[in-house]
Amino acid sequence: MTKTERSAKNLEEVKELNLMRVLKLTHKMGVCSRSQLAAMSGLKQSTITNIVNRLIEYGVVRETGSFEGKKGRRSIGITLETEKYRVIGVRLTRTNFLAGIFSIDGRPEQIVTNQIGGSESVEEILEQIERTIRGLIRCAPHKVVAIGMAVPGPYLMNSGRVLLITGARNWEKVNFKKQLAEKFSIPFYIEHDANAGALAEWWYGKHRLEEKTYLYIAAGSGIGAGIIINGQVFHGSLGIAGEIGHMTIRCDGKPCACGNRGCLERYASSTAICEEITQRMERGEACSLHREFTFAQAREAYRNGDAVVRDAFLQGARYLGIGIASMLYTYNPDIVIVGDETALAGEEYLEQVRRTVRERVLPEVYQATEIYSCSFPQDPAFIGAAALALEESFQQPSKLLSILAEE
Ligand SMILES: [Zn+2]
The missing domain is CATH 3.30.420.40 (ATPase, nucleotide binding domain)
Incomplete structure (x- = not known):
């Protein structure tokens, strides 16, 4: 590649990067002015004008009419086009x-x-x-x-x-x-x-996550973590970073389909919670569920105060808390968001997760980390x-x- 070709390529890359920044800022702001975009992106006003004009021409963003910005000044709002x-x-x-x-x-x-x-x-x-x-x-x-x-x-x-x-x-x-x-x-x-x-969570969630390091823990029939470092998904070498379901939490624990023993998902997944309930029923403990039950039915029984089911959920929450405690030392996130079907169990379940994390990490580490349930009632x-x-x-x-x- 010649020097001219290289600088042309770099120029294209810079243009692409600027477009991306403006698009993402527009999404995060909802509605914003051209001068706000310039201030937040660090780009020149003239560059912003060119980018916004181009995005309007293609129907990616649109003008909203005037809105009141800082210090009561009125400006033309820019927002993502939702109709095109x-x-x-x-x-x-x-x-x-x-x-x-x-x-x-x-x-x-x-x-x-x-x-x-x-x-x-x-x-x-x-x-x-x-x-x-x-x-x-x-x-x-x-x-x-x-x-x-x-x-x-x-x-x-x-x-x-x-x-x-x-x-x-x-x-x-x-x-x-x-x-x-x-x-x-x-x-x-x-x-x-x-x-x-x-x-x-980053695009549509309730929490402000922009440049943050955060973990999204999907605790369903398997367990995985989405790891976001400074606003970027961390994939690792093969792309399997965050497969914490197969992280060992009991060295001689239950065998797992992955070939290991004592994997987190054998103790904290919805499958593991159901398994625990079934075992207790087989031991003759009184439980409101029928022999064949779904996880959604178990969650309902938990909400209705079934003691056996409640124990199984809180035990699952403790194991999940142990897994999260290890993740805090590995990634030191600002925020941990717990989602998927076990998280729908409710506040007591989440409180048990928090309590376990608190018991297992240094107080300063716990205090610096927020643990929330996910933003969505449906499948995140x-x-x-x-x-x-x-x-x-x-x-x-x-x-x-x-x-x-x-x-
Ligand atoms: Zn495993």
């Missing part, structure tokens, strides 16, 4: 998949849910997912610019494969990139579900799949603009 484009979010779990059209502000507009039984092959399920997405693209009210998908892990980002889904068959043979993503002409991004949940990884599509589209704004420019 859409993304699709897909969430695959062990038992079902959800796909939906999402607006730019994270509202699902149309959701398709499909149960996964025991009889279909993984290839058939992939075909079903592909068909569902194509159907959604056809009926979307505006152009779909990207697809995001959240998959259970450990997910190998580079190769596009899931290493193991405990309790589900054959997914490890599937290459999600080749067998699904590459079949679409629009960008298709895939993330581990905990990372997707972490992105959902599903919203996170849409957030992923937007995050990646905003990371590569020129690609987004070229898709919007296509007829």
Whole structure:
């Protein structure tokens, strides 16, 4: 590459980076003025004017009319255009998949849910997912610019494969990139579900997370952590960073499908909580649940004050707290957000998690860390799949603009 070519490339990269910063700031601010964008991004007013004009031309942002800024001064507001484009979010779990059209502000507009039984092959399920997405693209009210998908892990980002889904068959043979993503002409991004949940919190959550280091703990039938360091997802070498479900918390503990013993998810996942309840029932302890029960029914029994079920939940919370305590020393986050189906158990459950963390880390460390439940009543990884599509589209704004420019 010649010197001129190199500097041209650098100039393009700088332009791309500036576009990305303006887009992300506009999202975080909701409505802001051109001068606010200049002040926050550190870019010159003239650069901001050029960028905003370009984004308006492509329909990515729009003017809102005048609004009152600092010191009562009135300026023209800039906000993300929510009517011109859409993304699709897909969430695959062990038992079902959800796909939906999402607006730019994270509202699902149309959701398709499909149960996964025991009889279909993984290839058939992939075909079903592909068909569902194509159907959604056809009926979307505006152009779909990207697809995001959240998959259970450990997910190998580079190769596009899931290493193991405990309790589900054959997914490890599937290459999600080749067998699904590459079949679409629009960008298709895939993330581990905990990372997707972490992105959902960043994009649409209640807490201010901008440049923070935070953990999103997905405590469902498996356990994973989305690790965000200074606003960026941390993937590690293979992409499996945050697979804390397979972190050892009891050295000679229960065997796990990963080949290890004493993994966190054998003690703190919703599966482990159900297992504990079943064992207690088999020992003859009185419990309001029937022999065959779902985790949602167990959660209901917990809320209704069933003592056996409550013990099992609080024991799960203690183990989760032990796992989180170790994570505090590894990543020293500002915030830990606990989500997915066990977190829906409520405040007492979360308080037990907090109490365990407090007992196990130095007081200064505990005091400097906030532990919250997640911002969403529904599945955060599903919203996170849409957030992923937007995050990646905003990371590569020129690609987004070229898709919007296509007829
Ligand atoms: Zn394991």
